[in-house]
Amino acid sequence: MPEIILFNKPYGVITQFSDHPLHPTLSNHIDAPGFYPAGRLDTDSEGLLLLTDDGRLQARIADPQHKLPKTYWVQVEGRPSEEALAALRRGVDLGDFVTRPAEAALIDPPEIWPRQPPIRVRKFIPDSWIALTIREGKNRQVRRMTAKVGCPTLRLIRVSIGDWTLDGLASGQWRRETVDPAALAVPRNTFRKRP
Structure with a gap:
C-alpha cells in the first residue's frame, strides 16, 4: 500500500x-x-x-x-479589518493572477513552538493571527495575499493539507x-x- x-x-x-x-x-x-x-x-x-x-x-x-484545501496559520503585522478579510475571501488581484476565493478568519494566537530565529517584532505595531485556507498554491501566494490587503506576513505555518x-x-x-x-x-x- x-x-x-x-x-x-x-x-x-x-x-x-x-x-x-x-x-x-x-x-x-x-x-x-x-x-x-x-x-x-x-x-x-x-x-x-x-x-x-x-x-x-x-x-x-x-x-x-484536485484542489486539496491547504490551511495556514499566518502571523501578520497589524490587525486586518473586516474589509481586508472579505477581500481575502473574495479573491485578491495580485497583478499576474487573481486568487481563488479563500476562507479567512482572525484567530487567537495558537499554542506553537518558538521559531528559530524569532520573528522581527516592532514595538509600536501590533501583530495578529489569521487562519487562511486556499485551494491553489502559487509561488509565495499567502505572503502576497496578506501584503496586498495591508498586513504583511511575519510567520507562516501550514497546518493541514486535505485531511492530513x-x-x-x-x-x-x-x-x-x-x-x-x-x-x-x-x-x-x-x-x-x-x-
Whole structure:
C-alpha cells in the first residue's frame, strides 16, 4: 500500500534531499529512501509537508486541479479589518493572477513552538493571527495575499493539507502513515487517512 510521511518542516529547511550550501534540507531530518515531497513549502515557511513513495499519490496531492484545501496559520503585522478579510475571501488581484476565493478568519494566537530565529517584532505595531485556507498554491501566494490587503506576513505555518494535519508533530518531527489505495481512484478531493 502507498505510504505517506507527514513532516513538520522547521523554518529554514529547504524541501529537497540534495545538499544545499546554506540551509539544512530534508535529508537532515528524514531517513526514508524512496520518499519524495508532494508539493513544496518555502524555506521561510513552516509546517506540514507531505512526502510519499507513490507517484500517483504524489501527483494527486501536488496537482492543483484536485484542489486539496491547504490551511495556514499566518502571523501578520497589524490587525486586518473586516474589509481586508472579505477581500481575502473574495479573491485578491495580485497583478499576474487573481486568487481563488479563500476562507479567512482572525484567530487567537495558537499554542506553537518558538521559531528559530524569532520573528522581527516592532514595538509600536501590533501583530495578529489569521487562519487562511486556499485551494491553489502559487509561488509565495499567502505572503502576497496578506501584503496586498495591508498586513504583511511575519510567520507562516501550514497546518493541514486535505485531511492530513500537524496534530501531534513537534517542529522537525515526522511520522509515516499508510494510505488506502482506493483514494487514488477517487476523482475529486476525497482523500482520507486510514483509521
